[in-house]
Amino acid sequence: MDTVSSYIQSHRQAFEDDLSAMLRIASVSADSRQRAETRRAADWMVEQFKQLNLATELVETAGHPLVYAESPPVPGRPVALVYGHYDVQPPEPLDEWISPPFEPTVRSGNIYARGATDDKGQMLTHVKSAEGWIKSVGKLPIQVKFLIEGEEEVGSQHLAPFVKQNREKLACDTIVISDCGQFAPGVPAITYGLRGIAYFELRLRGPRQDLHSGTFGGAVTNPAGALVTLLSALKDKDGRIQVPGFYDDVVPLTERERDEFRALPATDAEFMQQVGVTDMWGEADFTSIERRWARPTCDINGLTSGYQGEGAKTVLPAKASAKFSFRLVPKQDPHKIGAALRKFLDERLPPGIQMELIDHHGAPGVVVPLDSPYIRAAAKAIEHGFGRAPVYIREGGSIPIVNTFTRELGADALLLGWGQNDDNTHSPNEKFSLDDYHRGTLASAHLWQELADTPPRQVLRGE
Numbered sequence: 001m002d003t004v005s006s007y008i009q010s011h012r013q014a015f016e017d018d019l020s021a022m023l024r025i026a027s028v029s030a031d032s033r034q035r036a037e038t039r040r041a042a043d044w045m046v047e048q049f050k051q052l053n054l055a056t057e058l059v060e061t062a063g064h065p066l067v068y069a070e071s072p073p074v075p076g077r078p079v080a081l082v083y084g085h086y087d088v089q090p091p092e093p094l095d096e097w098i099s100p101p102f103e104p105t106v107r108s109g110n111i112y113a114r115g116a117t118d119d120k121g122q123m124l125t126h127v128k129s130a131e132g133w134i135k136s137v138g139k140l141p142i143q144v145k146f147l148i149e150g151e152e153e154v155g156s157q158h159l160a161p162f163v164k165q166n167r168e169k170l171a172c173d174t175i176v177i178s179d180c181g182q183f184a185p186g187v188p189a190i191t192y193g194l195r196g197i198a199y200f201e202l203r204l205r206g207p208r209q210d211l212h213s214g215t216f217g218g219a220v221t222n223p224a225g226a227l228v229t230l231l232s233a234l235k236d237k238d239g240r241i242q243v244p245g246f247y248d249d250v251v252p253l254t255e256r257e258r259d260e261f262r263a264l265p266a267t268d269a270e271f272m273q274q275v276g277v278t279d280m281w282g283e284a285d286f287t288s289i290e291r292r293w294a295r296p297t298c299d300i301n302g303l304t305s306g307y308q309g310e311g312a313k314t315v316l317p318a319k320a321s322a323k324f325s326f327r328l329v330p331k332q333d334p335h336k337i338g339a340a341l342r343k344f345l346d347e348r349l350p351p352g353i354q355m356e357l358i359d360h361h362g363a364p365g366v367v368v369p370l371d372s373p374y375i376r377a378a379a380k381a382i383e384h385g386f387g388r389a390p391v392y393i394r395e396g397g398s399i400p401i402v403n404t405f406t407r408e409l410g411a412d413a414l415l416l417g418w419g420q421n422d423d424n425t426h427s428p429n430e431k432f433s434l435d436d437y438h439r440g441t442l443a444s445a446h447l448w449q450e451l452a453d454t455p456p457r458q459v460l461r462g463e
């Protein structure tokens with residue numbers, strides 16, 4: 001390990017330069033104008049893997065390409081599959097960025113750029129740790145397979161079929177994912193739960209075209225009014241979602257888990273300061289951590305209707321639309337929620353309004369069993385990389401493919417986040433701490449060794 005650690009230590013600048021190069025690519029998967037850039041990011045990953053002499057493939061899909069690479073098999077040792085994504089969220093609003101989103105800039109030990117933490121920086125730690133082993137020792141102590149996709153931020157639609165058709169190729173003992181966070185600065189974590197998601201767009205149409213609101217107002221349903229009425233019917237004043245059956249499959253938190261959450265070092269005062277609010281809000285009888293990690297929610301993600309320009313315009317808009325999504329907890333089924341939602345909206349649709357409900361994407365939540373030798377291996381690796389043992393947390397975000405992996409490959413995920421809560425993911429001024437980048441790389445390098453010292457699943461099962 002010492003040779004690997006010193007390689008990593010002496011290549012900090014080179015690793016940062018590579019991260020910067022990757023961050024200069026505007027691989028916004030949701031934006032069709034950035035198709036070429038998104039492909040450039042995939043090509044860039046291919047080059048990284050080729051430089052490590054890994055067997056590397058660019059896999060075309062109906063959407064953005066996948067990048068697959070693997071190191072040679074190491075008989076008798078477990079196989080790790082590293083999953084990450086090279087695509088990023090749209091950078092808007094652009095005028096709120098201190099430095100432009102695709103011109104990575106270091107300020108106070110943080111690198112600022114879209115994708116710095118989500119997920120280019122975190123994902124690269126595993127590539128750089130592999131480089132550390134390959135360039136210093138000559139090879140990795142276990143077989144590592146890399147599957148890096150370009151559609152995570154738009155729901156991973158084309159990845160699931162690839163996983164189903166390539167179960168042999170992707171066969172592994174554990175799935176390593178760094179696309180979440182630490183609990184707090186200096187408090188590394190292993191994440192054992194993620195929320196699922198069900199994302200919709202509701203489009204309402206009324207009159208053929210926009211109307212004078214004085215001449216026609218009062219005699220036809222206003223689509224913008226209908227939209228806010230429907231959206232506000234989704235929740236009651238205590239934040240309880242009103243769609244019938246929504247809570248049917250929700251697994252309640254255990255007292256033990258609630259106690260463990262309460263023991264974590266965090267206060268609501270710090271939270272309010274971090275996000276810049278004067279008060280907290282959420283479902284009654286749950287703490288803010290419980291609400292964010294283990295309770296389902298509904299949030300409006302975007303609203304569009306009527307006149308948005310300067311000054312006032314007396315218009316009755318012909319159409320109105322909203323993007324909104326539910327965060328789900330394990331056992332809630334996004335398809336079932338979608339069907340119940342459609343019925344709920346249909347039944348409440350005001351007269352003279354046509355509705356179109358688009359189901360953008362959905363994924364169930366995740367809980368990972370903590371009692372596993374791979375979790376113990378990861379905890380040791382984190383201790384080596386970060387200088388202290390991890391805490392065990394759940395998180396509120398979603399990584400849509402994780403359930404498919406577990407179902408198709410039979411392996412559980414190791415969710416090892418190196419990011420911080422205030423990294424501004426999906427927001428202006430996204431950043432990643434360079435110290436976390438290097439500590440994550442060191443932890444990852446140790447993980448390959450710790451996993452080499454852990455029996456493969458077959459042996460654990462006594463086969």
Ligand code: BES
Pocket residue numbers: 118119152153154155156179180181194197361395396397398399400
């Ligand atoms: N890296 C995040 C997921 C995440 C965020 C996990 C915070 C844990 C904590 C991922 O890139 C992401 O943003 N996922 C989307 C999924 C969606 C687009 C299907 C999300 O959660 O909104």
Ligand code: MN
Pocket residue numbers: 085118119152179
């Ligand atoms: Mn991510």
Ligand code: MN
Pocket residue numbers: 089118153425426
């Ligand atoms: Mn994301």
